[in-house]
Amino acid sequence: MSSAAYWDREAASYDRRTAFLERRLLAPARAWAAERVRGRTLEVAIGTGANLPYYAARATSVTGVDLSAEMLAASARRAADLDVSIELLRADVAALPFEPASFDTVLCTFALCGVDDERAALREMGRVLRPGGRVVVADHVVSSAAAFRLLQRLLDATAARESGEHHRRRPVLVVPDAGLVVQEQEAGRFRLVERFVAVRQPAPGAPPG
Numbered sequence: 001m002s003s004a005a006y007w008d009r010e011a012a013s014y015d016r017r018t019a020f021l022e023r024r025l026l027a028p029a030r031a032w033a034a035e036r037v038r039g040r041t042l043e044v045a046i047g048t049g050a051n052l053p054y055y056a057a058r059a060t061s062v063t064g065v066d067l068s069a070e071m072l073a074a075s076a077r078r079a080a081d082l083d084v085s086i087e088l089l090r091a092d093v094a095a096l097p098f099e100p101a102s103f104d105t106v107l108c109t110f111a112l113c114g115v116d117d118e119r120a121a122l123r124e125m126g127r128v129l130r131p132g133g134r135v136v137v138a139d140h141v142v143s144s145a146a147a148f149r150l151l152q153r154l155l156d157a158t159a160a161r162e163s164g165e166h167h168r169r170r171p172v173l174v175v176p177d178a179g180l181v182v183q184e185q186e187a188g189r190f191r192l193v194e195r196f197v198a199v200r201q202p203a204p205g206a207p208p209g
Contacts, residue, residue: 105136135197
């Protein structure tokens with residue numbers, strides 16, 4: 001099953017099934033990320049739009065992309081409920097349909113764990129950023145605790161086959177490969193969730209802004 005087909009199937013029940021984790025683990029990371037959003041904002045792998053209540057008012061415009069048409073439909077419904085103006089497009093994070101330097105912020109939460117190549121995804125997010133723009137990421141990552149790492153290894157042996165989700169990645173470590181510089185970094189207890197902001201540096205000799 002393709003990743004898009006899997007998430008199409010999961011879209012209707014996703015918020016209900018993740019409600020327990022949302023309250024205890026995901027929501028604090030979403031709030032942290034939202035505080036760092038500014039200007040013209042692109043959210044990649046927007047899913048059901050769970051981040052929108054946190055950051056939409058901080059952005060001057062919001063564009064969301066996802067591989068799953070059903071997830072985009074869920075995002076559209078949430079945006080309508082919140083009275084948020086948003087442009088939604090079906091697109092792959094590794095091949096974004098935007099010109100270079102199009103956005104002030106690119107937001108990605110709990111999605112780099114599910115892409116084929118997180119380096120390629122981060123490079124593409126950096127490409128569409130304006131110089132000085134920021135990539136804001138929150139994700140579940142390989143834990144600092146041995147017991148959780150064992151559980152993550154078991155999950156990788158099963159979940160990744162169907163959903164493409166990986167539990168032992170740590171995207172902050174590959175940020176330099178994307179031409180970005182980590183500006184801020186935090187992790188929760190046992191490093192189950194890690195958050196960071198990475199900045200696109202202006203090209204040498206380029207004027208600021």
